[in-house]
Amino acid sequence: MRAVANGRLSLTQAEAVRDLIEAQTHAAVRQAARQLGGELSTRLQPVKDSLLEIIVPLESSLEFVEDDLPEDIARDIAEKLSALSAKVDELANSFRRGRLLKEGLRVALVGRPNVGKSSIFNGLLSSDRSIVTEIPGTTRDTISEVVNLEGIPVLITDTAGVRSSGDVIEQLGIERTRRAIADADLIVTVIDGSQPLTEEDKKIVSEASESYSVVALNKSDLESFRINNAERLAQNSTLIPISAKTGDGLGTLCAEILKPFSANYLEENSFVITNARHFDLLRRTSDSLNSAGELVQQGLSEEIILVKLYEALQFLGEITGETTPDAILSQIFSSFCIGK
């Protein structure tokens, strides 16, 4: 649990949250997470097969140089490699979604003081009629609560408190935002839509846009509310006009928060990685494939390219089962007529 690593929750607290989350996660979602995770090795089989389709001709051309092999035996290696690493990346990137399914969602509300973070926080809390626990932040400036939004546990952290009046304090606000961002799955950046954008707003939005983020443009109930100047700023995020006071737009915000769990979304992206080790191995696989691609571009000899390809195969093999040299030889012999 990342919160533990960052020293924000004690281990027992963290476990409590986890248990709570597990108890609360919608049964169907949990089931889905389990099944999808179990399919991993089956899902990776085609990836491994494609990798072997690259390795086998390369290896054949080295080992059986005297045999009458097809001349174009190892063509388009570079393209095949980049297609393959894109596929591996796609799988690896499902890790975030997979972890959300498994552990619930961490949402951080960021923004400069007085833009209405706390009101939105309270608004989101009140949409859950069964608040079970309250976890005080170990620093005075954050507060977290777990709420149940349509069966999905969501840990909401409000970076409330400190008033910004000097450069030093402003800097602290940015720091706090950064920490919250590092820790969250989804950032809700709150901006006061009734005021002109400040430099601090811009900084915070830009920090948050590095992560998966939503911009809540608050105070839509006020006369001076303007949507247009924020729009340009939030080009990479969804912009939601909201009024914490009247509750207008809160539903839209909830829906946006829950988007990774929506039925459509799950179906479209039905494959997810839920295990950090698998994520790590896929990332390493992709790195090795990319370096193999670079070696191909540099025109290096096959035995060097193969070092990286076998490295990739080894990482994949830690999920799907090892591929022995003998298995590769078998594939060579069944693919090509080898031998004098």
Next chain:
Amino acid sequence: MKSSFDENFDVIVIGAGHAGCEAASAAARMGCQTALVTISLDMIGQMSCNPAVGGIAKGHLVREIDALGGIMGRIIDRTGIQFRLLNRSRGPAVQAPRAQADRALYRTEMRHVLEYTSNLHLRQGVVIDFVIENGQVSGIELQDTRRLRAKAVILAAGTFLNGLIHTGRATYTAGRAGEPASIELAESLKRLGFPVGRLKTGTPPRLDGRTIDWDAFEAQPADERPVPFSFLTESIEQPQVNCHIGYTNQAVHKAIQDNLHESPLYSGQIKGIGPRYCPSIEDKVVKFPEKTRHQLFLEPEGYDTYEVYLNGFSTSLPFELQQELVHKIPGLDETRIIRPGYAIEYDFVDPRELTPFLQTTRVRGLFFAGQINGTTGYEEAACQGLLAGINAALYVQDREGFMLRREESYIGVLVDDLITQGVDEPYRMFTSRAENRLSLRFDTSDVRLSPYGRNLGLVDDSEWESFSSRRDHIARLRSSLLETRFKRSDQQYEELTRLMGKDLGDSISLAALSQLPEVDTTLIFNLLPADIRNQTKLSELETSVGDIIYHGYIRTQHQNNERIRNQSDVQIPVNLQFSQVSGLSHEMVERLERIRPQTFGQASRIPGMTPGALSTLLFFLKTSKN
């Protein structure tokens, strides 16, 4: 039966093929009175199949044999008639020498070398049994009632154990065409309880070269600069001849398809398992029906013979059909077969019976080498012979056994594969069997292994001196490559830039230059400072450049392996079933279950555990703790 012995030796080697010759030579040179017993003294060092030594991975083995002080490399260097370095266009790790041999000269030279080896005694005779006392071998019995005593016996019987030859429906017992099989000895092994299986191999017809239309084939010349096998050979001086390349055609394939019922392979007559990488022409046609032609090599058998080996056409079809098929190949329309091709089935013993020293666990003092252990190939046989010869001598001398690790040699890979995984088809070496292929280059086998050969007493003073001077010069070259730089202001820089077609930065070292794929070693040679260049052989520079090219990759690979091996204290639960560790291959699970290591460190020392399997196991151990 008499109980006394006619002669006493320290070591007896049975069989004078490629394994037996190396074994006898090594044991004798290590100071053991050694008898080499063969059915026919005229067939010492006979190449039963193709008249060639080396090739990818096999050439590596010969180089390793040579570095340890074995004899195969030296003999082929004197009797090779067409030398080629394979994979020249690729990196040095996958290059290897190959040479056609004059089959008769190779035999003569081998016998000559053995006859002039002190402590080595040639004996002709058919061995029918072992003499065993208290579970320990003490000699052998010959068909002619002679009894020879020895403390250690090496069995290197090749295809002779229960050998059965097939040509069409005709079968007859033989060890090789025209030579008797060893039937009694095979029975004796079974009596001793050795787990025996059957393997199969085959050979193509040999042709009358006077009846070949050579113009119909493409000539394949030898290299202009032949690369020798032995580190001791300065250069190959004997004349070089051509091989020729041709192809089968659809007519040949159809005739084979139409007559498959005549093939003992497809009629069920042959039970033994053949090698997939050395398929008969019947297999090629059946398994790859979409191929319209299969490549053939016409290989000369020697300088003074018109016999030609039709490589690529191994077959056990009936003789008349073989002749008919040959006639369908353009250029061979009139060609007569001198010796028909045939398949041979023979006994082998499950090599999992062996220690890493190639000694059997069943009978102390008894060693196996070569095809009896399920391998195929002269080179595979020879390296086992060398290892068995060394270990038989060490055994007799009551010294600690000698083994090689996977990480340091192809020989180590071969022995480890054999004794831990066994074989289900004749085992041949491939470079891809070695996890760290980049470190096992053919041109570094001396650095890797000659110090062992020296310690064992197989590398003599003058050989050691030549090894040391090569090693030292390569080190000097390395510094020179790293230190010699070309700056923009240098005269040669501009020319280099033009040659490379790209900017080379403010300055570039010779080492960095040599790593560019488009740079040839001769260019580097010409750029060496004159004083170094004058003392440098191109082969030394090639080795030094090879070291530089692979340095980074080997270091990364090494670090990855070390990172894993450093976790040696991680405990393995006593009741862990290794089959539950997802991601481990069946072989790895078996190895782990057999040894049942208690710590990760122990697991990492199990021979043959791959880095992949180790990291899988480590992850499992670390994550299952919580």
